[in-house]
Amino acid sequence: CTHQQQSPTKHRYPSLHKSRGPCRASGTTTSRSQTVQPFSDEDASIETLSHCSSFSDAMSVADEGGEAGEETAQEDLQYKLNVFIDSTVDKSAKTRQGALDGLKAAMATRILYEFISDRRMTITDSIERCLKKGKGQEQCAAASLACLLCIQLGSGVESEEVFKTLKPIFKNILLDGAANIQTRQACATSLGLCTLVVEDDILDVYATMESFESLFMRSYVKEDGSRPSLNPQTTLLHTNALISWALLLTICTGSQVKAVTRKHLPKLPRLLENDDVNMRIAAGETIALLFELARDMDPVSPLCDKLNSLATDCNKHRAKTVKRKQRSVFRDVLKAVEERDFQTETIRFSTERMTIDSWVRKRTYDAFREFVGSGMNYHLQANEFIRGVFELGPPVLVDTATLKSMKISRFERHLYNAAAFKARTKARNKFRDKRVDVGEF
Structure with a gap:
C-alpha cells in the first residue's frame, strides 16, 4: 500500500x-x-x-x-x-x-x-x-x-x-x-x-475518480459562499463517493496527487463545516491523506484552527457519541497535518500481527473491512490477494494443535473474569465506603 x-x-x-x-x-x-x-x-x-x-x-x-x-x-x-x-x-x-x-x-x-x-x-x-x-x-x-x-x-x-x-x-x-x-x-x-x-490501467482509475468527483463536489460551498441544501441521503451518497475517491487516490502517481491537491485542497476544508458528521470525518481523513501523499505541503493556520476546533468540539447541540467520535478522529487528523504523524494501530490475527502505520494503509484496510466485516482477520490470515496488498507474504500454516494451545478455555476465561471483577469491586468499594474519612483524600 x-x-x-x-x-x-x-x-x-x-x-x-x-x-x-x-x-x-x-x-x-x-x-x-x-x-x-x-x-x-x-x-x-x-x-x-x-x-x-x-x-x-x-x-x-x-x-x-x-x-x-x-x-x-x-x-x-x-x-x-x-x-x-x-x-x-x-x-x-x-x-x-x-x-x-x-x-x-x-x-x-x-x-x-x-x-x-x-x-x-x-x-x-x-x-x-x-x-x-x-x-x-x-x-x-x-x-x-x-x-x-x-x-x-x-x-x-x-x-x-x-x-x-x-x-x-x-x-x-x-x-x-x-x-x-x-x-x-x-x-x-x-x-x-x-x-x-x-x-489495470491507471487512466481508467482516473476516469472512475472523475465520476466520484462529479458527485461529492456538489457538496462544496458555492462561489458566492452559500452552502448547497441537500437531504441526508444525498449527503451520504456524496460521502461514499468521497471515501471511494480517496481510496483510489492511494494508488495514483505522484504527478496526479499533486494535480488533485491543487484542485481540491482549497475546497475540501469547507466540507468540515458540513452538518453531517460522517461527511466531516470523511473530509478530515481525506485531508490527512493528501498531506501524507503530497509530502512537500505546509500546514495553513486557518486549516489547523478549524481542525483544532473539531478536535475539541463542545457544541451542546450535538450528541455525546457524535462529539466523542469526531474528537477522536480529528485529533489524529490534526496531528497528521501539523506534525506529519500517524497514530499507529496493531491488528492481531492468528499467530501474526500487522501494523497500520499510515493513512494510506488505514484507508485501504477500512475499505476491505467494510465488506468482509468480522471475517477480516480470517482474510488477512488466508487470502493471498489481501496478504499481498498489505505485504504480509504467503499464508502462514499453523497446525490445529498450536491454535488450540493458544486458546484459553472457557473455564479459565471465567476464572479470570471473576478475579478481575472481584479486584475491581474491592477498589471501588474503598471509595464508596461511607466510613472512609473524606479528609484522607
Whole structure:
C-alpha cells in the first residue's frame, strides 16, 4: 500500500496480477447426487433463509469429526452455496435477497476460490440481473456481493472478466439521478473497491475518480459562499463517493496527487463545516491523506484552527457519541497535518500481527473491512490477494494443535473474569465506603 510512482498501464500489485488457471466449468451443478428442486413462491423465502442461517453449521463439523467430518462439512457447504446460486434467479424477491445474503456471508468468512472460480460467470450473471431488475436492498446486496467476488478472485484475469461486465452498470446507476438513492450509495462504495482490486490501467482509475468527483463536489460551498441544501441521503451518497475517491487516490502517481491537491485542497476544508458528521470525518481523513501523499505541503493556520476546533468540539447541540467520535478522529487528523504523524494501530490475527502505520494503509484496510466485516482477520490470515496488498507474504500454516494451545478455555476465561471483577469491586468499594474519612483524600 506504500505510495509509489508507476506507469499508466502497470498494475500496482504485479506479483498478484496473474491468472490462476483456466475455468473448468461455468455451471452450478451440486456436489451431491440429488438434484436441487426449484423453490415454489410459497416456501422459497423460508427454505432459503433456513439455508442462510445454517450455512455456518458445516464449518463446525470438521472440528468434531476429523477428516471425515471435514469432507462432509465441505460437501454440505458446497451444496448450500449451490442452492444460493440457483435461488438468485428465483421469482420471489425475498428468496433472491436471502440467496444474495447467504453468498455474502459465505464469501466474507471463508476462502472459496476453487468453488467460485468455476462458477464466477454464473454468479456475475446473477449479480447483473439483480442490479438491473431488482430494487432497493436487493440491488445493494448484489453490489456488495460483486466486491466480495472480486476479493475472492483477487487481481487477475478472472476478476477482470467479472468487472468488465459489472463496471458499466455500476457507473450508470451511480450517475443516474432517478435511481434508488440507497443503490447509488452502495454502488459508490462497491465501484471504488472493485476498481482498486481489478483495474489495470491507471487512466481508467482516473476516469472512475472523475465520476466520484462529479458527485461529492456538489457538496462544496458555492462561489458566492452559500452552502448547497441537500437531504441526508444525498449527503451520504456524496460521502461514499468521497471515501471511494480517496481510496483510489492511494494508488495514483505522484504527478496526479499533486494535480488533485491543487484542485481540491482549497475546497475540501469547507466540507468540515458540513452538518453531517460522517461527511466531516470523511473530509478530515481525506485531508490527512493528501498531506501524507503530497509530502512537500505546509500546514495553513486557518486549516489547523478549524481542525483544532473539531478536535475539541463542545457544541451542546450535538450528541455525546457524535462529539466523542469526531474528537477522536480529528485529533489524529490534526496531528497528521501539523506534525506529519500517524497514530499507529496493531491488528492481531492468528499467530501474526500487522501494523497500520499510515493513512494510506488505514484507508485501504477500512475499505476491505467494510465488506468482509468480522471475517477480516480470517482474510488477512488466508487470502493471498489481501496478504499481498498489505505485504504480509504467503499464508502462514499453523497446525490445529498450536491454535488450540493458544486458546484459553472457557473455564479459565471465567476464572479470570471473576478475579478481575472481584479486584475491581474491592477498589471501588474503598471509595464508596461511607466510613472512609473524606479528609484522607
